[in-house]
Amino acid sequence: MAEDAVADIQAAELDKARAGDVRALARLISLVEDESPQVRIVIKDLLPDTGRARIIGLTGSPGVGKSTVTGALLSAFRAAGHRIAVLAVDPSSPFTGGALLGDRIRMQEHATDGHVFIRSMASRGHLGGLAASTPQAIRVLDAAGFDLILIETVGVGQAEVAIASLADSVLVLLAPGMGDAIQAAKAGILEVADLFVVNKADKPDSQQVVRDLRNMIAMASREPGAWKPPIVTTVAVKGEGIDELTSRLDEHWSWLNSSGELKSRRQARAREELAALAFAGLRGRLAASRLDELASRVAEGTLDPFTAADELLSQ
C-alpha cells in the first residue's frame, strides 16, 4: 500500500503545495480529511518545511459570530502582512452535506488574494477523528508557508476543547443572549481560553457577560507568571474592537515565546497526537471478528467490558 501511495503522490504535486498552490493544497487536505494512507507519505515529505506557523484557535457556541470575527481577523492580519490560512473544522454531517458552507461565502472576498487560503474540514464523525486529522492539515498549511493558521470550530463541547488544544492561542467567543457565560463554563471551554471575545457588544446584555467572565477569571487559580486571559469586546460586523483583538493576540504570542510555554504546549500537543495515532493503529490491528464477538458478550451482559478489553489487548 505504501509503495502505491508513493507512486500516486508525485513530487511535483508536493512542490506545488509547498509553493502555496491552492488546488494542490485543496487536494492534499482532502486526502487528510479522507484519512487516506497517502497522508503519511505527504507529511513525511513536508515535515522539514513545518514548525514555522503560529496557530490560533477560535471557538464558541453557534450564533456568537465566529465566521464574522474570523473574517475580520483575516482582514486585519492580512493588512499586517501575514499569509493566513483558515481551517473551519466541522463535525461531519452527511445529513446535510456541503450545503452548510454558505456562510463561508462571505469570506471568499479574500479568495482572490493569493496570501489567503480558506477551507472547511469535516471528520467522519467518530470520536478522535478530528483530533487525529487536524494536526496533519495544519502541517500541510504550515509547509505551504502560511505563517498564521486560524482554526475555527463550531459548537462547544469536549471535542472543541480537544481541537482548541491544538492551537498556540485559544480564543473563546461569547455573545449576549446566546446562553450566558455560565453556560459556556458548563461546556468546559473557559479553562482552555487564552483570550475571551465578547462579540455583539452593542447589545444591551453584553456588559453582564463581561462582568460574569471577569468574575470567573478572578475565581480561577493561576500559577505565578501564568497568563491571565484578557476580555476583548467587539462588534465584528462593524470591525469594532478588532485592532485591540489582534494586539492582545500578538501579546499572547510574545508571552508564549518568552515564557517557554510555546515549547511545552507543542510538546503536549505532539503527545496527544501520538496517542491518538497509536489508538487508530491499534484499532486497525484488532481483528474485527474478535471485537464483534467480545462486544456481543458485553452487550448480552455475560462478560464485563474490562475483561473483554484485556482479552482484546492480549492478542
Place this chain on the structure above:
Amino acid sequence: MAEDAVADIQAAELDKARAGDVRALARLISLVEDESPQVRIVIKDLLPDTGRARIIGLTGSPGVGKSTVTGALLSAFRAAGHRIAVLAVDPSSPFTGGALLGDRIRMQEHATDGHVFIRSMASRGHLGGLAASTPQAIRVLDAAGFDLILIETVGVGQAEVAIASLADSVLVLLAPGMGDAIQAAKAGILEVADLFVVNKADKPDSQQVVRDLRNMIAMASREPGAWKPPIVTTVAVKGEGIDELTSRLDEHWSWLNSSGELKSRRQARAREELAALAFAGLRGRLAASRLDELASRVAEGTLDPFTAADELLSQ
C-alpha cells in the same frame, strides 16, 4: 491493586446499591467518575443485574431548556410508574467547580421520592473520558433497578454525539433564537436524533425552526423500514407537549424492540466501549518516557507522527 480493591469494596455496599440506596449509588458513581481501579470489580459484580434499563439521551445547545424538559419528563414518566435515574454528563470544569449545579436544584423536588435519582457526572476533560465512563455509570444505575435512565449532555458537538450514541433513544432539543436548525446541523447532531423537540414553542420563531427541521428530515436518505424522527413542540416550563413527547418516546421504544434495532444498537455500543477501554489500556501500557521522547521529536519536526506512532506500538 485488584486485591486491595476487592477488600475496599464490600459486598454489603454493592447490595445496598442494588437495592437503590442513594448514598451507596452516589459513592459508586464517584468511583466511576474518578476512573478508580475499583470500578472493574464493581461492574463485574453488578453485571448479572444489568440489561433491563431503557436509556434515553437528551442533548442540545446551551439555553434550549434541557434541564426544564428533563424535569418535565421526570414528572411524566414518574407518574407513569417508572423508576428513573437522571445522569447529567458535563465536560469537567475545574475552573468553576461545583458552582454550576445550581440549575439542577429545581429537579431536587423529586429528590425525596425514592424512585428518582439525579446525578451530575464530569469527566477529567480528556477526549474519550466520558465515552469510557458513562457506560459504567449506566450499568450501576441499571443494576440498582432504575428502569428508565435519562442521560442529559450539555452543549453540542462531537463528544455529545458520542454520548448520545450510548442511548437507546436520542432526543435532540432545539429552541427558536438559540441558533437555528441549520446551526444544529452544522454541529453534526441531527443525524443521531430519533426525536426532535422544539422547546419554547410559544416564541414567534418556533414555527420556522419546525419547518427547517421538517425540510432537513425530508432531505435525509433513509432505508425502508427505518425510523423517521418525529418533531414534538413543547413549552416545557408550562408542561405543554410533554404528554406527546412521552408518547413518541414510547413509540420509539416499541419500534426499537420490534425491529431488532435495539439489539444492534447495543451491540454497536458495546463495540465502541470496548475500543475505548482498549485504548485506555494501551495508554496505560505505553512507557511514558518513550512517549515523551517520541513526542519531543515530533514537536521539533524531526520525526513524523506516523512513524513515531508505529514505534510506540512496536514496543
